[in-house]
Amino acid sequence: ELKxxxxxxxxxxxxxxxxxxxxxxxxTSDRLYWYRQDPGKSLESLFVLLSNGAVKQEGRxxxxxxxxxxxSTLHITAAVHDLSATYFCAVDTGYNFNKFYFxxxxxxxxxx
Amino acid sequence: xxxxxxxxxxxxxxxxxxxxxxxxxxxxSNPNLYWYRQAAGRGLQLLFYSVGIGQISSEVPQNLSASxxxxxxxxxxxxxxxxxxSGFYLCAWGDxxxxxxxxxxxxxxx
Numbered sequence: 001e002l003k004x005x006x007x008x009x010x011x012x013x014x015x016x017x018x019x020x021x022x023x024x025x026x027x028t029s030d031r032l033y034w035y036r037q038d039p040g041k042s043l044e045s046l047f048v049l050l051s052n053g054a055v056k057q058e059g060r061x062x063x064x065x066x067x068x069x070x071x072s073t074l075h076i077t078a079a080v081h082d083l084s085a086t087y088f089c090a091v092d093t094g095y096n097f098n099k100f101y102f103x104x105x106x107x108x109x110x111x112x
Numbered sequence: 113x114x115x116x117x118x119x120x121x122x123x124x125x126x127x128x129x130x131x132x133x134x135x136x137x138x139x140x141s142n143p144n145l146y147w148y149r150q151a152a153g154r155g156l157q158l159l160f161y162s163v164g165i166g167q168i169s170s171e172v173p174q175n176l177s178a179s180x181x182x183x184x185x186x187x188x189x190x191x192x193x194x195x196x197x198s199g200f201y202l203c204a205w206g207d208x209x210x211x212x213x214x215x216x217x218x219x220x221x222x
Contacts, residue, residue, distance in 0.1 A: 033210060042202060043156075043213040050209070088155065090211075098144055098206050104155045 006103035023089035031092040114139035116214040131190040135203030144206040145186040
């Protein structure tokens with residue numbers, strides 16, 4: 001079965017700093033997704049990456065996908081407190097009715 | 113545009129009681145539908161998915177069941193709830209590109 005590993009699981013950082021969240025997966029896929037979840041809320045779609053080398057940016061967040069390395073990164077630039085949330089990556093093999101495999105999530109706390 | 117609804121938003125039920133959670137999608141036809149559960153502070157566990165009316169696939173054997181009586185309606189049920197059924201239940205619909213999540217139902221079993 002496909003395994004998706006995120007690291008770190010917990011991240012506490014100061015405002016203004018940069019950091020990267022990593023998402024590794026165990027089998028071939030060129031479809032990867034990033035979601036944000038605020039406490040007590042549902043998942044909000046952030047990025048959809050559908051090919052090797054895909055890079056997408058929204059505000060202070062940038063996501064990239066390297067299908068050969070089976071790795072996606074979510075880079076945070078000059079973090080602000082509003083980015084505090086849990087971030088999940090998910091992989092879709094494109095088979096099996098678009099079943100998603102989720103990572104465990106990275107809980108980000110940005111200190112003012 | 114597409115919209116996904118879930119109800120109820122919160123539910124407190126005693127152990128051994130039945131359960132029915134409903135999910136409906138608007139603005140799309142023949143979507144893939146999914147039920148996930150999230151335990152407190154944890155990741156998502158896929159429970160069921162459906163690619164059409166009456167077609168349900170179960171991912172985790174347990175005391176829950178799902179049904180899809182209409183194209184855009186997905187129901188999660190149980191005859192007798194367990195304490196371990198507590199959690200945040202999320203319904204999602206999917207096209208060929210991504211999955212989109214509903215607002216969720218928070219279930220507490222006492």
